[in-house]
Amino acid sequence: MAIVKNLGRTLSQLLQSPGCGCQTSIVPVRCIGVSPRQVTSDASFHSVSFSETDHPRVLITGGLGQLGVGLAKLLRKRFGRNNVILSDIRKPPDDVFYNGPFIYSDILDYKNLREIVVNNRITWLFHYSALLSAVGEANVPLARAVNITGLHNILDIAAEHSLRLFVPSTIGAFGPTSPRNPAPDLCIQRPRTIYGVSKVHAELMGEYYHYRYGLDFRCLRYPGIISADSQPGGGTTDYAVQIFHDAIKNGKFQCNLKSDTRLPMMYIDDCLKATLDVMEAPAASLSMRTYNISAMSFSPEELVQEVKKHIPELQVTYTVDAVRQAIG
Numbered sequence: 001m002a003i004v005k006n007l008g009r010t011l012s013q014l015l016q017s018p019g020c021g022c023q024t025s026i027v028p029v030r031c032i033g034v035s036p037r038q039v040t041s042d043a044s045f046h047s048v049s050f051s052e053t054d055h056p057r058v059l060i061t062g063g064l065g066q067l068g069v070g071l072a073k074l075l076r077k078r079f080g081r082n083n084v085i086l087s088d089i090r091k092p093p094d095d096v097f098y099n100g101p102f103i104y105s106d107i108l109d110y111k112n113l114r115e116i117v118v119n120n121r122i123t124w125l126f127h128y129s130a131l132l133s134a135v136g137e138a139n140v141p142l143a144r145a146v147n148i149t150g151l152h153n154i155l156d157i158a159a160e161h162s163l164r165l166f167v168p169s170t171i172g173a174f175g176p177t178s179p180r181n182p183a184p185d186l187c188i189q190r191p192r193t194i195y196g197v198s199k200v201h202a203e204l205m206g207e208y209y210h211y212r213y214g215l216d217f218r219c220l221r222y223p224g225i226i227s228a229d230s231q232p233g234g235g236t237t238d239y240a241v242q243i244f245h246d247a248i249k250n251g252k253f254q255c256n257l258k259s260d261t262r263l264p265m266m267y268i269d270d271c272l273k274a275t276l277d278v279m280e281a282p283a284a285s286l287s288m289r290t291y292n293i294s295a296m297s298f299s300p301e302e303l304v305q306e307v308k309k310h311i312p313e314l315q316v317t318y319t320v321d322a323v324r325q326a327i328g
């Protein structure tokens with residue numbers, strides 16, 4: 001069974017690591033300190049020479065979160081260490097800093113972003129910076145700034161410099177009125193969190209820039225991602241990672257969702273492979289710009305039963321967090 005295989009892989013990694021630790025003629029261009037304006041896309045100061053046979057030059061924003069370091073590792077294997085730049089606003093740990101290029105980049109600083117893209121001849125951008133669902137509800141103005149204003153900066157930079165742009169969306173972009181089991185790629189999306197709303201906005205803006213300006217925008221709706229060696233950044237699905245750490249360290253786990261809350265999940269390696277696959281897919285093979293991806297769904301209670309097969313003495317209590325439960 002997929003769930004058992006994936007959980008087994010996760011657990012064995014944890015046990016091995018005791019630290020657990022459509023072509024258009026115009027693109028939007030911004031002048032610094034001036035309102036956005038339009039110029040022709042063949043303006044020579046923005047031309048990028050990138051052929052499909054070259055290795056892309058990659059920038060990952062928000063790269064120090066749960067997913068970015070793993071993505072950099074995968075991309076560096078494929079395209080070479082120095083062709084993949086991780087960026088974030090946080091200080092990188094030693095193992096990240098000494099394993100490939102890292103650069104400070106605040107996605108709210110448009111000029112700095114442009115400098116990085118130009119100076120490093122970036123051709124592909126993976127936009128991972130975001131405030132996740134629970135953190136976003138705790139600070140709506142910041143979530144709005146990072147997830148919406150930051151995205152606008154990314155879209156403009158990508159369109160100006162003819163980048164291939166990947167922006168992850170999420171199961172959080174669905175809402176209580178969306179159809180389930182399975183949710184189709186195209187359906188009603190009325191989420192009730194700032195995170196979900198910002199991700200629907202990202203999907204729509206990316207698709208609009210694609211049709212309006214020819215931006216090569218690609219997007220996958222990720223489920224909750226399970227990883228062994230990186231910590232989640234404050235979402236509803238975090239419990240499905242935390243349980244492994246707590247089970248191994250303390251033999252106890254306090255779950256912040258109700259025991260029967262079923263949510264879609266995916267193992268990180270599968271998520272990152274899907275991300276690379278969609279970025280490498282020939283443009284002609286994409287019938288849409290935003291797709292769902294899925295692997296498995298389970299509830300906390302089902303996960304507890306699986307973990308108990310490996311750690312039978314695990315003690316679990318349920319203390320429901322109303323904010324997370326409302327999102328789930």
Ligand SMILES: NC(=O)c1ccc[n+]([C@@H]2O[C@H](COP(=O)([O-])OP(=O)(O)OC[C@H]3O[C@@H](n4cnc5c(N)ncnc54)[C@H](O)[C@@H]3O)[C@@H](O)[C@H]2O)c1
Pocket residue numbers: 061062063064065066067068087088089090105106107108127128129130131132146150168169170171221222223224225226231232233234235237
């Ligand atoms: N992890 C999941 O389960 C999951 C599921 C669905 C979608 N996603 C999406 O995948 C992407 C990566 O997720 P993650 O789990 O690694 O997130 P995370 O919360 O772990 O990391 C996000 C990173 O963004 C950075 N950031 C915050 N503000 C910034 C700013 N102003 N400028 C630059 N960076 C900034 C943070 O420092 C952090 O390192 C996000 O867009 C998220 O919405 C993740």
Ligand SMILES: C[C@@H](O)[C@H](N)C(=O)O
Pocket residue numbers: 132133134169170171172195222223224225234235236237238
């Ligand atoms: C589902 C996903 O977007 C993230 N892990 C969250 O719960 O916020």
